[in-house]
Amino acid sequence: MSNSTQWLRNSLCAATLIGSMLATTAQAEQVSMESASPNSLLGMIPQAMARHWADNDIELQLSLNQTLTKSLLKVAAGKLDLAVAPPLAYNAMTKNAGPYKKMGDKASALAANVRSLFGLPGGTYHAITWADDNIKDWPEAVGKRVYIGPPAGAANTQVIALATKGGLIEGTYDPIKAPWGAATQSFQDGQFDVYVGNTSIGSQSLAELSLSHDIRLLSLADKSQTPDPSLGLQLVVIPPNTYPGQVNKSPVISWQTVMMMVAHKDFSEETAYKLTKTFLENRAIVAKSNSMLSQLSDIDPFAGVNAPLHPGAVRYYQEAGIAIPARLLAQ
Structure with a gap:
């Protein structure tokens, strides 16, 4: 344990x-x-x-x-x-x-x-694809199904903003909404191509997911891509090898929710x-x-x-x- x-x-x-x-x-x-x-x-x-x-x-x-x-x-x-x-x-x-x-x-x-x-x-947004897919960065998710959080949640706005900042323009992909609790299994079942989960860095659930199938985390281009202050987010870096099956060789730049x-x-x-x-x-x-x-x-x-x-x-x-x-x- x-x-x-x-x-x-x-x-x-x-x-x-x-x-x-x-x-x-x-x-x-x-x-x-x-x-x-x-x-x-x-x-x-x-x-x-x-x-x-x-x-x-x-x-x-x-x-x-x-x-x-x-x-x-x-x-x-x-x-x-x-x-x-x-x-x-x-x-x-x-x-x-x-x-x-x-x-x-x-x-x-x-x-x-x-x-x-x-x-x-709060939690860190992990934009995840299977390592053997042809989605290596945000722009390559054009035309794909992207999980953006639960219906009517604040996460929708945050994930869409993250994807846009990464170069994936709203309207060029299929946004999928579903409860957080069902999202990981839905990704494993092939219901969407990019799973944007919100969890702590080093999460056991993501570690287990990466053990079942190698994963790639989509990254922003650099640390200048900070979130709009009104979104309740801050820049965060996910190190390589954070998860057993993570194939990223460089640090992954993403956003983290902030509470008060x-x-x-x-x-x-x-x-x-x-x-x-x-x-x-x-x-x-x-x-x-x-x-x-x-x-x-x-x-x-x-x-x-x-x-x-x-x-x-x-x-x-x-x-x-x-x-x-x-x-x-x-x-």
Whole structure:
């Protein structure tokens, strides 16, 4: 059993036990948080950070497998302390659009309550073809079937933008939509030619896929092909030999989703300060605890973040001498 698999198994504990097992002082403050699935980066990071927050008298009550657009709404309404939130969802809320369209002006009014603490690395887009196919780069997928994510998801916009930046023009290929959970098997069954999966670098599922059949990852031409800031993405490099059956001899340049930790504007300033300080000052330790978390130590704390910073977070960044983008300072 790999170290990553063992680490994940050990992490799948009841969320309410995290705080009770780790908080060691009677004055520990209970903080509720929601995030994604336990074996995703967005689920693994808060689990790994829990003991460090506990050392600073913050008892984390973590609920996983949540729909993050709904978690963001709970924070905005004051019904949840913290949530991992997609920047695109926050942007939609401010515009009364997307999943919040039916709420009308109430959505944008609630968005005004949201404050950010720091950014978090999400999954990396892996554009995969079989090594024995004749698709060696993005332009060669013209006329092919390309998986672009689940129906009506933010991934559609992101994958289309990635393909376009790589030289595959929208309208010149057949975009296929299907649930994430069925995509890998559908690719193996030949239902599309390019599978664009979103997972952590070094994912066990992609390692197993490459063992069944050699794969090639499609790459952007160079590091100048950065994503539009509004997409909630950042540039990332996937090394050669990351997967057993990967045939790429050079580093693969792709994009990684970026999320943000958010709280209500009235959330305790002191607690927001301690959460931010503890996260930034212990992320290198957490990154070394598991290879799948290695990118945690390098991420720009403001990458993808588009909600104004909480005063407690601002206090930490100012004390640490970290320059804050003017766009993130609440008016």
